[in-house]
Amino acid sequence: SIQTQIDACVAGDRVLVHTGTYSQAVVIANKNNITLTSAGDGEAIIAGNGSAVHTIYIENSSTVTISGLTIRNTRKQAWSTGITFIGAGSNLTISGNKITEISYVNKSWDPTDNPGSSGVGANGIAIVGDNASSAISNVSVINNEVSYCITGWGEGIALKGNINNFNIEGNNVHHITNIGIDVLGLATYPNITTNNQPSNGTIKGNTAYNCISNYTDNGAIYADGAMNVLIANNKVYNNKFGITVGCENQINKANATSSGIHVRNNLIYNNSLAGILYGSNGVNNGSTEGTVSHSSITGNTLVKNASSSQWASEIVLQNANNIDCFNNVIHGRYTQIFTVATGVSAINCRANCYYNSAVSFSASQQTGPGTWTGLDLAAFRTLTNDNGTDQSIFSDPMISSANETNPDPHLQSGSPCINAGKSGFSPFSGEVDFDGQPRLNGARVDIGVDETGTTSSCPAITVDGNLNDWNSIAAIATATGQSTLTLKVTNNAQSLFFGVSGSGMDNSQYQIFIDTDNNAGTGYQDSQYGSSGAEYLIENGLLYRYNGAGGWSWTAVTATINANKSGTVTELVINRSAFTSLGSTINVSYKDMTNWVTQSKLPVSGSYAVYTLINCQ
Numbered sequence: 001s002i003q004t005q006i007d008a009c010v011a012g013d014r015v016l017v018h019t020g021t022y023s024q025a026v027v028i029a030n031k032n033n034i035t036l037t038s039a040g041d042g043e044a045i046i047a048g049n050g051s052a053v054h055t056i057y058i059e060n061s062s063t064v065t066i067s068g069l070t071i072r073n074t075r076k077q078a079w080s081t082g083i084t085f086i087g088a089g090s091n092l093t094i095s096g097n098k099i100t101e102i103s104y105v106n107k108s109w110d111p112t113d114n115p116g117s118s119g120v121g122a123n124g125i126a127i128v129g130d131n132a133s134s135a136i137s138n139v140s141v142i143n144n145e146v147s148y149c150i151t152g153w154g155e156g157i158a159l160k161g162n163i164n165n166f167n168i169e170g171n172n173v174h175h176i177t178n179i180g181i182d183v184l185g186l187a188t189y190p191n192i193t194t195n196n197q198p199s200n201g202t203i204k205g206n207t208a209y210n211c212i213s214n215y216t217d218n219g220a221i222y223a224d225g226a227m228n229v230l231i232a233n234n235k236v237y238n239n240k241f242g243i244t245v246g247c248e249n250q251i252n253k254a255n256a257t258s259s260g261i262h263v264r265n266n267l268i269y270n271n272s273l274a275g276i277l278y279g280s281n282g283v284n285n286g287s288t289e290g291t292v293s294h295s296s297i298t299g300n301t302l303v304k305n306a307s308s309s310q311w312a313s314e315i316v317l318q319n320a321n322n323i324d325c326f327n328n329v330i331h332g333r334y335t336q337i338f339t340v341a342t343g344v345s346a347i348n349c350r351a352n353c354y355y356n357s358a359v360s361f362s363a364s365q366q367t368g369p370g371t372w373t374g375l376d377l378a379a380f381r382t383l384t385n386d387n388g389t390d391q392s393i394f395s396d397p398m399i400s401s402a403n404e405t406n407p408d409p410h411l412q413s414g415s416p417c418i419n420a421g422k423s424g425f426s427p428f429s430g431e432v433d434f435d436g437q438p439r440l441n442g443a444r445v446d447i448g449v450d451e452t453g454t455t456s457s458c459p460a461i462t463v464d465g466n467l468n469d470w471n472s473i474a475a476i477a478t479a480t481g482q483s484t485l486t487l488k489v490t491n492n493a494q495s496l497f498f499g500v501s502g503s504g505m506d507n508s509q510y511q512i513f514i515d516t517d518n519n520a521g522t523g524y525q526d527s528q529y530g531s532s533g534a535e536y537l538i539e540n541g542l543l544y545r546y547n548g549a550g551g552w553s554w555t556a557v558t559a560t561i562n563a564n565k566s567g568t569v570t571e572l573v574i575n576r577s578a579f580t581s582l583g584s585t586i587n588v589s590y591k592d593m594t595n596w597v598t599q600s601k602l603p604v605s606g607s608y609a610v611y612t613l614i615n616c617q
Helices: 002-008 377-383
Strands: 014-017 020-022 026-029 032-038 044-046 054-059 062-067 070-072 081-086 089-095 098-100 123-129 136-142 145-149 155-161 163-169 172-176 179-184 199-204 207-211 219-224 227-232 235-237 241-246 257-264 267-269 274-278 291-298 301-303 315-317 320-326 329-332 336-340 345-350 353-356 362-368 371-375 399-401 408-411 484-491 495-502 509-515 536-539 542-546 554-557 561-565 569-575 585-594 597-602 609-612
Touching: 002 014, 002 026, 002 032, 026 032, 054 062, 054 070, 070 081, 081 089, 098 123, 123 136, 123 145, 123 163, 136 155, 145 155, 155 163, 155 172, 163 179, 172 179, 179 199, 179 207, 207 219, 219 227, 219 257, 235 241, 241 257, 241 267, 241 291, 267 274, 274 291, 315 320, 329 336, 336 353, 362 377, 371 377, 484 585, 484 597, 484 609, 495 585
Parallel strands: 014 032, 020 044, 026 054, 032 062, 044 070, 054 081, 062 089, 070 098, 081 123, 089 136, 098 145, 123 155, 136 163, 145 172, 155 179, 163 199, 172 207, 179 219, 199 227, 207 235, 219 241, 227 257, 235 267, 241 274, 257 291, 267 301, 274 315, 291 320, 301 329, 315 336, 320 345, 329 353, 336 362
Antiparallel strands: 362 371, 399 408, 484 495, 495 569, 509 536, 509 585, 536 542, 542 554, 561 569, 585 597, 585 609
16 A cells, blocks of 8 residues: 555655555655655546545655645545645645545535535645644645635635745646635634744745635635735636735734735736735724735736626725735726725825726725725825825726736737836846746836836746747757657746657656756766766656766755646746756756656757757846
8 A cells, every 4th residue: 555655664765656546545644755756657546545534644744745646535524635734844845736526525526515604624735734833844835736626614725824934836726615725824723822824935826716615705815814925926817806815813813914915926817806805804803803914916917807896896905004006907897996995004006007998997995884985096096195106097008908718918019007117116036027037127117917028039938738839949859750759948037948749748757857067977877868967857847956976866856847748748847046056058858758668758869958048138
């Protein structure tokens, strides 16, 4: 069984799960430096043992990786989970898994499910820091698909309690009956009264759609009672609320706040209630609900959220203070663009571009219980400290398409949003626009998710398993008569992209060897090439660094790799910062394997193929 192998593991071991369905549950407790991963010879499905609540349960362990598996819980019972980590530990990586059919109730996918007030639920992935004195630290939840889960009062991906330094990136979360991605603090679970706020993390580059609750007004991505979280470059659509930030609970922390939550460079569209909601439902009274404070909404593009003209607002603020709202394209469906409910103070808006199909601006301010006042643009500017330098405008932003089901947020030539962002606005270190290009090009940032004017030699690649956007990029290696036919590499200022085309690649393993110092004499010496010298290896979506010990000696490197593989395409992107050194020229090879036997490779023979990085400014 898988459990037998896990129990036998010592530090540094990997358990490889071959193709098949395993009706088992797995417990990893008090282990260090182990990996549970697919062997790469087909889909490896762990389906639960019919009685265990958790399909994979991890407790008080460090340097644990779960990757490349399909995880289903066919039992479908209260508080089922696909993967759960509870306790304390560090360096947890959950990468490249498919998690589906997790449910609190014994039935198949049902979007109309309603648990009522029972409080019961389930989670696709749940990481719970229930030790007040020792946090779960350095958590990576990357490139997973979580789908078709009946979660009740649970969530698709949830980080709760004492968690510090986390990254939720590149995940595809959809068809969830409540919140898609949630970082939750200050609640009654876990039951700790101090250090109960997930902190210092990112929720980045995820896609979240069809996260729709039939029993509560949920958001697709939610930071609730968290601290210092960047929510950036996500694509969020077809939910109720798109991105929500709140502080619903306080436990024993009176006047608690969720602060330092920055929502940047997200594309948010066609969500039925609103695009962005900041603030808790009730007034902060010191014992129940807290507030959201000292946070920001910048560089986003919102397109036609709110499906009813009676609740038609792209951005809603309630019980929140010291909120900066800069450089956003807000293209509404109805007249009302903004809603300011009770408990709001110190809103600072600048350099936003408002527009709607009615070509008429209005906002709504709650001035008392059940009392609302309509505001025109001038009055709204006064309310939001938006008079003077960098004043927001009401104008067609001239995005390429404002179709609510498939918008294109790129700015057309002549857009009033180009070089019109808030003067003196400084991007975060490494901040990029929605295409992965530098966030600032020129003296002033553009408004919205698209930063125009980057050089044409810096291609915009979307890792979606389709190489149409690679058409202008020349292959660095080609072949005929084998499964892999072309190898392409490109880059922008932040990322390195790989695109391979061929056939019969859907159930195969792959390896990409990278010689980063352009020196064939250093690094791993590949017997299948006359000249090699690889410092790094990407194997089935995971990164390894050659440790110089000779032979097959590699050390796992924590890195975010967004990969998409099919029968005809292997496509992936990795941040350039994952490599300790990356010269202006690198050498690359790609291998397609079955049962770890090379079936085809690019280049076919000789040396690794040469790629010269583009100097993207």
